[in-house]
Amino acid sequence: MKKILSRKVAIITGANQGLGFEIAKKYAAAGANLMLCARNEHLLDSALRKVKEYAVDDQVILAQKVDVSNEMDVSSVIESTFNQLGVCHILVNNAGIYGPKGDIEEVDWAEWIKAIEINVYGSVLMCRKLIPRFKQQRYGKVIQLSGGGATNPLPKISAYAVSKAAIVRFAETLAEEVRGSGIDVNAIAPGALNTRMLEEVLIAGPEMVGKEFYERSLKQQESGGASIERAAELALFLASSLSDGITGKLISAAWDNWEEWPKHLSELNKSDVYTLRRIVGRDRNINWGDK
Numbered sequence: 001m002k003k004i005l006s007r008k009v010a011i012i013t014g015a016n017q018g019l020g021f022e023i024a025k026k027y028a029a030a031g032a033n034l035m036l037c038a039r040n041e042h043l044l045d046s047a048l049r050k051v052k053e054y055a056v057d058d059q060v061i062l063a064q065k066v067d068v069s070n071e072m073d074v075s076s077v078i079e080s081t082f083n084q085l086g087v088c089h090i091l092v093n094n095a096g097i098y099g100p101k102g103d104i105e106e107v108d109w110a111e112w113i114k115a116i117e118i119n120v121y122g123s124v125l126m127c128r129k130l131i132p133r134f135k136q137q138r139y140g141k142v143i144q145l146s147g148g149g150a151t152n153p154l155p156k157i158s159a160y161a162v163s164k165a166a167i168v169r170f171a172e173t174l175a176e177e178v179r180g181s182g183i184d185v186n187a188i189a190p191g192a193l194n195t196r197m198l199e200e201v202l203i204a205g206p207e208m209v210g211k212e213f214y215e216r217s218l219k220q221q222e223s224g225g226a227s228i229e230r231a232a233e234l235a236l237f238l239a240s241s242l243s244d245g246i247t248g249k250l251i252s253a254a255w256d257n258w259e260e261w262p263k264h265l266s267e268l269n270k271s272d273v274y275t276l277r278r279i280v281g282r283d284r285n286i287n288w289g290d291k
Contacts, residue, residue, distance in 0.1 A: 002030070004030050004031070004236070004240045005030040005090075006030075006032075007031070007033075008031070008032045008089045008090060008239070009033045009034070009035070009081065009085045009087050009089050009090070010027050010032050010033075010034050010035070010088070011034075011035045011037065011077065011090070011091050011092065011126070011130075012024050012034060012035070012037065012092040012094060013037045013038070013066065013068050013092065014094040014095030014096060014145075015036035015051075015063075015092075015094065016036070016038035016040055016043040017038075018228075019094060019145065019190055019228055019231055019232065019235075020038070020092070020095070021050075022228050022229070022231070022232040023092055023094065023232045023236070024047065024051045025050070025051055025054050025232075026232040026233070026235065026236045027090075027236065028052070028054035028055040028059065029054040030236055030240070031059065032059070032090070033059055033060040033061070033085050034051065034059075034062065035062050035063070035064065035084075035085065035088075036048055036061070036062065036063040036064075037063070037064055037065075037066040037077055038063075038065070038066065038095070039065065039067050039095075044063050044065060045063065047063070048061065048063040060085060062080075062081075062084060062085070064077045064080055067118075067122075068093075068095045068122030068125060068126060069114070069118045069121050069122045069125070074122075074125045074129055075129060078126075078129045078130060078133075082133070088130060088133060088134075088140075089139060089140060089141060090140070091126055091127065091130050091140070091141070091142050091143065092143045092235060092239070093122070093123040093126055093127070093144045093145060093167075095118060095119075095123075096119045096147070096163070096164075097115055097118055097119065097160075098157055098159075098160045099114065099115025099116075099157070099159030099160050099163075100112055100115070100159060101156055101157055102156055103156060104158050107158075107159075111159075112159045115159035115163060116162065116163050116166075119159075119160070119163035119167060120163045120166050120170070123144060123170065124167075124170060127170075131174075131178065131183070134178070134181075134183045135183070138182040139182045139183070140178075140182065140184070141183070141184050141243075142171070142183065142184070142185040142186070143186060143187075143235055143238045144167055144186070144187040144188070145187070145188055145190065146164050146167065146187040146188060146189045146190075146250060147160065147164045147189065150164040150165045150167075150168045150187075150189065150250065150276065151165075151189070151276070165276070168187045168276055171185050171186065171248070172185075172248050172250075172275055172276065175247045176248060179247065179248075183247075184238070184244065184245070185247055185248060186238050186246060186249050186250075186251060187249070187250045188231065188234055188235060188238070188250075188251055189250060189251065189252045189253065190228070190231035190234075190253050190254075227253075227254065231253040233253075234251060234253040234258060237258060237259070238251075242262060243261075243262065244262075245262075245265045245269070246262070246268060247269075248275065249268070249273075249274040250275060250276060251274060
């Protein structure tokens with residue numbers, strides 16, 4: 001692989017399994033130095049050993065146990081990254097959980113709050129601590145992982161749906177706050193991946209997640225789901241100089257022709273395409289609802 005991330009440093013949260021692990025391998029193969037983060041230390045140690053196999057001798061691949069919803073943990077891993085690697089150029093906010101499943105009046109409230117803390121507060125905390133460093137060096141890439149909950153209702157998985165919609169709007173908002181400072185902020189919709197989160201839904205069953213969502217998940221399992229490789233490739237693209245200037249977008253790994261976007265930067269930056277927006281009547285040929 002071409003070393004398009006040579007001499008770059010990335011922090012990847014939720015890097016011990018699933019898409020975060022695939023992104024870590026992709027970044028290592030592309031020449032990056034890495035700080036891998038996750039809550040499960042045993043899985044993180046295993047991921048660290050495997051990711052190192054994709055690196056060459058002069059690369060540094062580190063790992064640190066982190067709960068992204070804990071401010072002290074977040075501050076610690078960022079300080080460790082700068083102390084040991086000297087700099088940071090890329091943040092991948094991948095850590096996330098489904099949270100409780102079931103009707104909103106019946107789910108465990110503490111678990112619902114914890115999902116918001118990890119999925120939303122965790123991503124915001126990581127940005128909050130890193131953005132001043134990115135501004136100082138006038139360069140940075142923030143890559144936020146979204147999900148189906150950002151663009152569609154997910155009955156019985158409300159914490160996940162709420163958190164994913166919130167974090168996409170946060171990414172769009174942050175992109176505007178830092179526009180012109182050399183920092184790009186984007187969100188990835190990776191598609192329906194066959195990871196531990198799919199297994200979690202299938203174990204929960206139709207009573208907890210809803211019959212329709214459960215049946216879709218079964219079909220996803222049978223079909224193989226969306227390409228995790230394609231999602232990791234998009235994360236690599238957004239971390240590299242190839243995507244410089246693309247910011248404030250929600251990008252589908254599977255459905256968007258993102259490789260061609262650098263040729264259309266001016267048009268992208270003048271438009272609200274690939275963003276969250278309200279659908280009004282005129283968008284659906286309804287002539288009675290809008291002024």
